[in-house]
Amino acid sequence: MDSLKTLIPCLCVVLLVSVFSFSEARDFVVGGKKSSWQVPSSPDQYNKWAEKTRFQIGDSIVLKYDGKTDSVLEVTEENYKSCNKSNPIKLYSDGNTKITLDKSGPFFFISGAEGHCDKGQKVEIKVLSSNHGHSPAPSPADNHHLHHAPAPAPKKSGGSGLKAGFMGGLAAVGFLAFV
Ligand SMILES: *[C@@H]1O[C@H](CO)[C@@H](O)[C@H](O)[C@H]1NC(C)=O
Numbered sequence: 554m555d556s557l558k559t560l561i562p563c564l565c566v567v568l569l570v571s572v573f574s575f576s577e578a579r580d581f582v583v584g585g586k587k588s589s590w591q592v593p594s595s596p597d598q599y600n601k602w603a604e605k606t607r608f609q610i611g612d613s614i615v616l617k618y619d620g621k622t623d624s625v626l627e628v629t630e631e632n633y634k635s636c637n638k639s640n641p642i643k644l645y646s647d648g649n650t651k652i653t654l655d656k657s658g659p660f661f662f663i664s665g666a667e668g669h670c671d672k673g674q675k676v677e678i679k680v681l682s683s684n685h686g687h688s689p690a691p692s693p694a695d696n697h698h699l700h701h702a703p704a705p706a707p708k709k710s711g712g713s714g715l716k717a718g719f720m721g722g723l724a725a726v727g728f729l730a731f732v
Pocket residue numbers: 632635637638639640
């Protein structure tokens with residue numbers, strides 16, 4: 554029984570780590586799977602969608618539209634806010650645009666069709682930096698689980714002994730928080 558209790562949290566950690574480190578670049582259709590790039594039914598529709606999505610470096614966004622009547626402009630924040638189409642960073646009008654998010658930070662896209670941006674056909678994409686703040690650090694909740702099993706005796710060898718001590722400390726803190 555004890556070994557099972559130890560095994561389960563370990564498996565969870567392994568699973569989490571593999572999910573985070575092996576996650577592949579993904580394609581996101583702007584607005585949701587079946588959505589197309591057009592004047593939305595409510596003005597903040599695209600940004601509501603974007604806020605729910607965690608974009609990471611290497612992911613791509615996909616926009617589908619009629620290239621004869623519409624386009625996608627990547628613009629500065631200033632021009633995004635004012636729907637200014639006059640000097641885009643990039644212009645796409647092929648009707649099936651895939652844009653790879655190759656760096657962190659915000660990206661701003663507006664429609665190139667007259668008046669569409671003003672009606673809400675615009676989106677801000679926030680790309681998370683992969684190195685900061687989103688690694689799966691063990692949470693106190695995980696330490697609770699660890700503590701149900703007998704605490705492992707600190708190992709004798711230098712480096713891992715230090716590490717074991719550190720983990721033991723973490724577990725103790727978790728245990729105190731639990732009590
Ligand atoms: C639109 O942007 C361009 C360059 O980014 C600028 O020169 C122009 O004044 C802007 N127009 C308006 C109406 O803000």
